[in-house]
Amino acid sequence: xxxxxxxxxxxxxxxxxxxxxxxxxxxxxxxxxxxxxxxxxxxxxxxxxxxxxxxxxxxxxxxxxxxxxxxxxxxxxxxxxxxxxxxxxxxxxxxxxxxxxxxxxxxxxxxxxxxxxxxxxxxxxxxxxxxxxxxxxxxxxxxxxxxxxxxxxxxxxxxxxxxxxxxxxxxxxxxxxxxxxxxxxxxxxxxxxxxxxxxxxxxxxxxxxxxxxxxxxxxxxxxxxxxxxxxxxxxxxxxxxxxxxxxxxxxxxxxxxxxxxxxxxxxxxxxxxxxxxxxxxxxx
Numbered sequence: 001x002x003x004x005x006x007x008x009x010x011x012x013x014x015x016x017x018x019x020x021x022x023x024x025x026x027x028x029x030x031x032x033x034x035x036x037x038x039x040x041x042x043x044x045x046x047x048x049x050x051x052x053x054x055x056x057x058x059x060x061x062x063x064x065x066x067x068x069x070x071x072x073x074x075x076x077x078x079x080x081x082x083x084x085x086x087x088x089x090x091x092x093x094x095x096x097x098x099x100x101x102x103x104x105x106x107x108x109x110x111x112x113x114x115x116x117x118x119x120x121x122x123x124x125x126x127x128x129x130x131x132x133x134x135x136x137x138x139x140x141x142x143x144x145x146x147x148x149x150x151x152x153x154x155x156x157x158x159x160x161x162x163x164x165x166x167x168x169x170x171x172x173x174x175x176x177x178x179x180x181x182x183x184x185x186x187x188x189x190x191x192x193x194x195x196x197x198x199x200x201x202x203x204x205x206x207x208x209x210x211x212x213x214x215x216x217x218x219x220x221x222x223x224x225x226x227x228x229x230x231x232x233x234x235x236x237x238x239x240x241x242x243x244x245x246x247x248x249x250x251x252x253x254x255x256x257x258x259x260x261x262x263x264x265x266x267x268x269x270x271x272x273x274x275x276x277x278x279x280x281x282x283x284x
Contacts, residue, residue: 008028008029011024011028012024012025012028039137039139039140039141039142039162039243039246040140040141040142040162040163042087042090042140042141046083046087047136047139047140047141048076049072049076049079049083049084049087050087050090050091050134050136050141051136052072052075052076053068053072053084053087053088053091053093054091054093054134054136054231055236056068056071056072057088057093058227058228058231058232059228061224065081065084065085065088066081068084068088069081069084072084091134091141092132092133092134092143092164092190093134110194110199111189111194111211112199112209112210112211113210113211114186114210114211114212115184115186115208115210116150116184116186116210121150121151122151123151124149124151124152124154124180124274124275124276125149125180125181125182125183126150126151126182126183126184127149127150127151127182127183127184127185127186127210128147128148128149128150128156128176128182128184128185128186129147129148129150129185129186129187129220129222129223130145130146130147130148130169130172130173130185130186130187130193130223131145131146131187131188131220131223131224131227132144132145132164132169132190132192133146133227133230133231135160135235135246136235137239137240137241137243137246138239138240138241139241140162142160142161142162142243142246143160143161143162143163143164143168144158144159144160144250145158145159145161145168145169145172145192146158146172146223146226146254147172147173147176148222148223148226149182149271149275150186150222151274151275152266152271152272152274152275153222153226153263153265153266153271153274154258154271154272154274154275155226155254155257155258155271156175156176156179156180157172157173157175157176157179158172158250158254159171159172159175160243160246160247160250162243164192165192166191166192166193166195166197166198169192169193169198170197170198170201173198173201173202174201177201177205181205181207182207183207183208184207184208184209184210185202185207185208185209185210186210186211186212186220187210187211187212187220188211188212188220189211189212193211194211226257229257230253230254230257233253234249234250234253257271258270258271258272259271259272
C-alpha cells in the first residue's frame with residue numbers, strides 16, 4: 001500500500017519520547033522540508049480578495065479579470081484590475097473561453113487533441129480526467145489536484161501542494177496507476193499536464209492522451225462540477241488553519257463523496273458502487 005506525503009506527515013509525532021522529528025522523517029522516507037511545509041501566504045488583504053475571486057469564479061467560471069474586478073469591488077471596493085489579474089494568475093484561474101496568450105502550455109511541451117467530443121463513455125476506466133483547483137485557508141492557500149474516473153465520477157487519487165509545480169500531479173498519477181489503467185486520460189493544457197514526464201508515464205502504458213481546447217474548462221465538466229460541490233459543501237464551511245487539518249478534512253469529505261453520497265446522474269448510486277460494481281477485469 002502506498003502512503004502519500006500528506007499521510008506520512010500525520011505519522012510524525014513532534015513530542016515522541018525516543019525519536020526526533022529528523023529520525024522519524026528518515027524512517028518514513030519523508031523529506032523534512034515536506035514535513036514543515038506551510039500553505040502559500042499572501043497579505044491578509046490579498047487573501048480576502050482571493051477568497052472573493054474564488055467564490056465568484058466557482059459560480060461563474062466564464063468571468064475574465066475585467067468583469068471579475070467589477071464584481072469583486074462590490075464586496076471589496078479598493079481593488080484594481082492589475083491586482084485582480086495578478087491574483088487570478090497566481091490562483092491558476094482563467095476565464096472559460098479562448099483567450100490571447102494566457103494559460104499557454106510550456107512552449108517545448110506537446111499539446112494533444114481533444115478526444116472526448118461525441119465519444120460515448122459508458123464504463124469505468126474508459127476515461128480518466130485530472131484538474132487542479134485553488135483551496136483557500138485562514139492564513140494562506142494550497143493547490144489541490146484530483147484524478148477522477150469520468151463514467152463513475154469516482155475520485156481515484158488526490159494531492160495537495162503549496163506550489164503549482166508538476167510534482168504533486170505526478171504523485172497523484174503514480175498512485176492512480178497502481179489502481180487501474182484508463183484507455184484515455186483527459187486534462188487541460190496546463191504545463192503540469194503537458195510536461196514530458198507526465199505524458200511519458202501515460203504513453204509508456206499505452207494510454208491515449210486527450211487535452212481540452214484552450215480556455216474550455218467545460219471539456220472537463222465533471223471534475224469542474226466536483227470542485228464546485230467540494231467548495232460549497234466543505235471548503236467554504238471550514239476555515240482551515242493548518243495543512244494537516246485541511247488534508248484530514250479533504251480525506252473525510254472525498255471518502256463520503258465516493259462511498260456515501262448517491263448521485264442522481266448515477267441513478268442514485270455512489271461513485272464507488274458504479275466504479276467497482278461495473279469495473280471490468282484488466283488483462284495483465
